[in-house]
Amino acid sequence: MLKEFSYKQFGNIEFSMKAFEENTFTSIADHIKILLIPKKAIIQVDFQEFKMETDALLFINPKVIIKPCETINGQLIYFNRDFYCIEIHDQEVACDGILYNNVFEIPFIALDENQSRDIQSIIQEIKSEMNNEDANTEEMLRILLKLIILKSTRIWKQQHQLSENTQHNDVQFLRKFSKLVEQHYKTHHSVADYAELLFVTPKNLSKKISLISKSTPNDIIKDRIILESKRLLAHTKMTVKEIAYSLNYEDDAYFIRFFTKHTGLSPVSFRKQF
Known part of the structure; x- marks a missing residue:
């Protein structure tokens, strides 16, 4: 309907x-x-x-x-x-x-x-x-x-034990971090980048994220890059080099090592599965 x-x-x-x-x-x-x-x-x-x-x-x-x-x-x-x-x-x-x-x-x-x-x-x-x-x-x-x-x-x-009124600011902070990662993961790859955008220290950012996630901010950023890599490999005809460049990795060999380390498969092997 x-x-x-x-x-x-x-x-x-x-x-x-x-x-x-x-x-x-x-x-x-x-x-x-x-x-x-x-x-x-x-x-x-x-x-x-x-x-x-x-x-x-x-x-x-x-x-x-x-x-x-x-x-x-x-x-x-x-x-x-x-x-x-x-x-x-x-x-x-x-x-x-x-x-x-x-x-x-x-x-x-x-x-x-x-x-x-x-x-x-x-x-x-x-x-x-x-x-x-x-x-x-x-x-x-x-x-x-x-x-x-x-x-x-x-x-x-x-x-997520974030329902108290006193935790409203924590929820808004988490929402803002999440939105920033979604907007900038292609160009901003470090925790320091997001800490600067949120006007906090990297240590304080990690403390805030621990309220909701066992993953570190660095893990979250890298996981988002990996997810986009998988989507592009599985659902587009872009070459590995083009995907690397679109994610702000000028050295495609470095990108291949990064992807393989995090997934256990090379980009080409992952693509063959789909």
Whole structure:
């Protein structure tokens, strides 16, 4: 189901292997997505495979590559930036919020039974609303979408023990670091670069990041570079030298050593897998 309001698009489809094999997802590759995944489903996200221990939500920006492996009755909500990201004044629940620009982890939100029923109820309201054609339909869909993001942001904070009002600044700092890495990983490769952008010392940056992640800032930056390398190797025809240059490595031999050290495979060997 798809609704279009001028340049604004909003839709809902089933997330399943059948839909994937029919290339249903190709037309929405550039959309922002929310995925409700049922318990025991198996899904591949950016070359990693996960089996869901509970019902879960996943927030997906257009760069993330997803594939259902063993998934039945998954629900995928998708929308473009014209539909929702105009609300940039709401930093936490906009498309630059922590759920969409999260370099610390793949942002699964595990749901207990009550939370899952709550989210499924909202999705049912979305489906009902998409059958309406009145003047309020667009705004109702936006409100329901925002409700899912608000509830999920609250759950994420609780699960990461960052829900207290006194920790608001910590959440904003983490969000800002995540956004900066997403913006600059191609050109800024050192912890000192990001510490300078955030007006803190590298030591203080590491302390802040430890609130949420066992990885160091250096690991997070390098992992983001590796992820982009994998995406370009698997889904483009760029040469290894071109990929190295696009990531600001002038010496492609150094880039090959860097990639091989972090993945256990050379870039060429990794590409052959796909």
